[in-house]
Amino acid sequence: MADNLSDTLKKLKITAVDRTEDSLEGCLDCLLQALAQNNMETSEKIQGSGILQLFASLLIPQSACTAKVANIIAEVAKNEFMRIPCVDAGLISPLVQLLNSKDQEVLLQTGRALGNICYDSHSLQAQLINMGVIPTLVKLLGIHCQNAALTEMCLVAFGNLAELESSKEQFASTNIAEELVKLFKKQIEHDKREMIFEVLAPLAENDAIKLQLVEAGLVECLLEIVQQKVDSDKEDDIAELKTASDLMVLLLLGDESMQKLFEGGKGNVFQRVLSWIPSNNHQLQLAGALAIANFARNDGNCIHMVDNGIVEKLMDLLGRHVEEGNVTVQHAALSALRNLAIPVVNKAKMLSAGVTEAVLKFLKSEMPPVQFKLLGTLRMLIDAQAEAAEQLGKNVKLVERLVEWCEAKDHAGVMGESNRLLSALIRHSKSKDVIKTIVQSGGIKHLVTMATSEHVIMQNEALVALALIAALELGTAEKDLESAKLVQILHKLLADERSAPEIKYNSMVLICALMGSESLHKEVQDLAFLDVISKLRSHENKSVAQQASLTEQRLTVES
Numbered sequence: 001m002a003d004n005l006s007d008t009l010k011k012l013k014i015t016a017v018d019r020t021e022d023s024l025e026g027c028l029d030c031l032l033q034a035l036a037q038n039n040m041e042t043s044e045k046i047q048g049s050g051i052l053q054l055f056a057s058l059l060i061p062q063s064a065c066t067a068k069v070a071n072i073i074a075e076v077a078k079n080e081f082m083r084i085p086c087v088d089a090g091l092i093s094p095l096v097q098l099l100n101s102k103d104q105e106v107l108l109q110t111g112r113a114l115g116n117i118c119y120d121s122h123s124l125q126a127q128l129i130n131m132g133v134i135p136t137l138v139k140l141l142g143i144h145c146q147n148a149a150l151t152e153m154c155l156v157a158f159g160n161l162a163e164l165e166s167s168k169e170q171f172a173s174t175n176i177a178e179e180l181v182k183l184f185k186k187q188i189e190h191d192k193r194e195m196i197f198e199v200l201a202p203l204a205e206n207d208a209i210k211l212q213l214v215e216a217g218l219v220e221c222l223l224e225i226v227q228q229k230v231d232s233d234k235e236d237d238i239a240e241l242k243t244a245s246d247l248m249v250l251l252l253l254g255d256e257s258m259q260k261l262f263e264g265g266k267g268n269v270f271q272r273v274l275s276w277i278p279s280n281n282h283q284l285q286l287a288g289a290l291a292i293a294n295f296a297r298n299d300g301n302c303i304h305m306v307d308n309g310i311v312e313k314l315m316d317l318l319g320r321h322v323e324e325g326n327v328t329v330q331h332a333a334l335s336a337l338r339n340l341a342i343p344v345v346n347k348a349k350m351l352s353a354g355v356t357e358a359v360l361k362f363l364k365s366e367m368p369p370v371q372f373k374l375l376g377t378l379r380m381l382i383d384a385q386a387e388a389a390e391q392l393g394k395n396v397k398l399v400e401r402l403v404e405w406c407e408a409k410d411h412a413g414v415m416g417e418s419n420r421l422l423s424a425l426i427r428h429s430k431s432k433d434v435i436k437t438i439v440q441s442g443g444i445k446h447l448v449t450m451a452t453s454e455h456v457i458m459q460n461e462a463l464v465a466l467a468l469i470a471a472l473e474l475g476t477a478e479k480d481l482e483s484a485k486l487v488q489i490l491h492k493l494l495a496d497e498r499s500a501p502e503i504k505y506n507s508m509v510l511i512c513a514l515m516g517s518e519s520l521h522k523e524v525q526d527l528a529f530l531d532v533i534s535k536l537r538s539h540e541n542k543s544v545a546q547q548a549s550l551t552e553q554r555l556t557v558e559s
Contacts, residue, residue: 215260302343351381505547
C-alpha cells in the first residue's frame, strides 16, 4: 500500500498541474481509499509530499473533482497534527468561497473540511466569523433544509461558532431564529432535537436573539415538549423536559422577551408556567419558580402577581420542600419571593400572607445558596415595616443564626447579607428590645466590622444602625462597642480622604451619640478627634462641613 500511495501522490502532483480531470479523479479516489484504511499514516504521507499546497488551486467551483478534494481535506484534518499545515497551505479562504456553491455534495464536504480544520480553535473560528460564514451558513440551512446531512453540518457549525461571543451579533442580524424554530417543529427524533437545543442554548444568551426566538414561536414548541414529556420516566424524555424548561427560563432573562411573554399577566405562556409550580415534577417546580423570579423583575409585574395569588402558590411549594427538600427548588422559590417583595405595596400583603413564617422554616438549612436567598427575602420584607422588623428582631433564634452566619468567611454573600439584615432589623424597628436581643446574641462586633466594609452602602447601613444603638441603648452596648474598637475605626474613617461624604457625615453623628458614655467619651478625647474634624469644616460637601462644625462644638463643650 505504501508504494501505491507514493505513486499516487507523485501522479497527483503532475495531474494537479495538468488538470486532466479523469486521471485526477482516479488519484483522488485512491487517496480517499487509503485514508479510509489508515487515516493517520496516509495523512502523514500527504503532509510529507507537499501536496496540500496544490489543493488550494484544486478547490474551484466548476471542477468535478472539488467535492473529493474537500473530502480529502476533511479526512486529513481529523488529525490534530494536520490542522495547522492545512491553514499554512492556504486552504481556508478557497473553502469559504465554496460555501457559495450550488452543489450539495461540495457544500457538505466543504463544511466538514472547515469544521475539522477549525475544530477546538477559537482563533480559527473567529477568523471564519470575520470572513462572513455565519450569514452564508444560515442561508444554506434555509435552502437545503430537506438535506439531512447538510442540515446536520450547519447545526454542528452553529454549535461551535455560537460559543464565541463575537458570533452573537452576526447571528442576530440573520434569520437564524426563524430557521431553527422551523427546523425544530419538523423534528420528531430526540437526537435531532437535541442537536438543535445545543445551538439554541448558547444563542439564547443574547438578548436580541432571545426576542427573535420568542417571536419565531420557540416558546410554544417548548411548552408542547413539556406537556408531552411531563409524565414519562424514560431517560431521554426526562432529559428533554429539563432542556426545554431550562431554555424557557433562559428566554425570560431578557427584559423585552420576558415582558412580551408576560402580556400583563394574561399571557398563555405565563399561565402555563404558573401551572408548573404545583406539579409533582421537581424539574417543573424549579423551572416554574425560576420563571416567576424572572417575571418579577419590575414593579408592575410583581404587584400584578401578588394581587393574583402567586405568593400562596410559592409558599405551598416551599412547604413541600421543608424536610429533606430539594435545594434548587428552595433556592428558586425564595428568589421569586425576594423579587416579589421589592415593591413597597407588596410588603404588607406578603407579611400578612405569612411569608416570614414560611421563610423562617429554612433557618436550619446548611446550604449557602438557600441561606443567602432567605436573608435577602427577609431584608426586603422588613424594609420600612417597623412592626415586622421588631417582631423578627426579637426572635432570638433568628438573631443567633444571623450572628453565626456573620462569621461565614467561606461564603461572602451569606456573610454580607447577614450583616445587612442585622443592621436592617435595628434601622427599621428603632426598637430597644431588638437592640438588646442583638447585644445579648453578640451581634455588635459584626456591625462595627461592617462599618469598614469595602461597599459604601454597607458601611452606611452599619453606621446608621450603630447611631441608633448609641441613641437608644448605649449603656447596654457600651462594653461591646469598646471591645470592637469602634472609636478607633471612626477615627480612621474620618481621617481617610477616600471615605465617601455620607460615611464622614454618619461617623460624626455617631461620635456625638457616643458622648453619653464615659469610657467611650474618654477614648474620643485620647484620639485627638478635634484635629481631624476641624479639617472637615471646609469639606466641599455642605452637609459634611455643617456636621463637622456641630461635632466640633460638641467635642469642645464636652472636653
